[in-house]
Amino acid sequence: MEKTIREESGIGWGFKSGQLILTDKNLYFIRKGEKIVSIFLGSITSIKCDRWDNASYLSVYYLINGKEEKVKFNHNKLMDYLVLGKLGKLAQLKDSYFIDWMKSINDARFNKDERRTDHYSVADELKKLNELLKEGVISQSDFDSQKEKLLKITL
Numbered sequence: 001m002e003k004t005i006r007e008e009s010g011i012g013w014g015f016k017s018g019q020l021i022l023t024d025k026n027l028y029f030i031r032k033g034e035k036i037v038s039i040f041l042g043s044i045t046s047i048k049c050d051r052w053d054n055a056s057y058l059s060v061y062y063l064i065n066g067k068e069e070k071v072k073f074n075h076n077k078l079m080d081y082l083v084l085g086k087l088g089k090l091a092q093l094k095d096s097y098f099i100d101w102m103k104s105i106n107d108a109r110f111n112k113d114e115r116r117t118d119h120y121s122v123a124d125e126l127k128k129l130n131e132l133l134k135e136g137v138i139s140q141s142d143f144d145s146q147k148e149k150l151l152k153i154t155l
Contacts, residue, residue, distance in 0.1 A: 002026065006104045012074040013037060020073060020101070022108055027060065029073065037071055041109045042129060042146050043138065049098045058098040060105070066139035073098075125150050 002023040011020040011029065018031030027044070029037035043062040050057045050072070058073045075098070126147060133143040 005108050006101070008101075010075060013071065022101075022104055024108055024111075027105060029071075039071065040132075040137075041105070042125070042132075043142065044105070044109055045145075047102045047105055049102060056098050058101055063138065063142045063145070066141050 002025050005022045005024060007019060007021040009019045011018060013029050013031075013036065016031050016036065018029055018036065021028040021030060025041060027037075027039045027041065028035050039060060039062050043064065044060060045063055045068060046061045048059045048061075050059050056075070059070055060073070061068055061070050063069075129138070129143050129146050129150075132138045133140065138146075
């Protein structure tokens with residue numbers, strides 16, 4: 001069973017507003033009870049905080065069938081502050097908001113969340129990755145890349 005690590009409403013993806021949920025296994029974007037985006041944490045290659053036109057975005061890069069994809073989230077409250085002219089509040093939030101999310105996601109990816117009660121095992125993670133490889137969910141190169149990352153964690 002997945003354990004929720006962090007969740008927040010008021011997150012935007014495209015022109016849709018919904019909820020961003022981070023579990024110990026996946027990152028979800030949910031709108032009206034429907035999972036719109038589902039990203040396996042083991043497939044994430046990098047996370048960046050981007051800026052465009054005075055707005056902040058969280059860009060998550062991940063592998064799917066050997067190809068890197070990108071999903072970009074924004075925070076609707078940040079956009080509301082911009083539209084409503086609450087620039088002081090915007091300045092406080094925009095620089096740190098997604099940096100905190102980035103840290104939370106990376107902690108979950110590399111099993112650094114202190115709230116977790118299960119014990120991290122590289123062998124278990126490799127078995128999970130191998131199952132995904134056998135099922136065709138990830139490619140051999142995805143498997144090799146994630147395996148290398150897991151083995152570096154233990155050094």
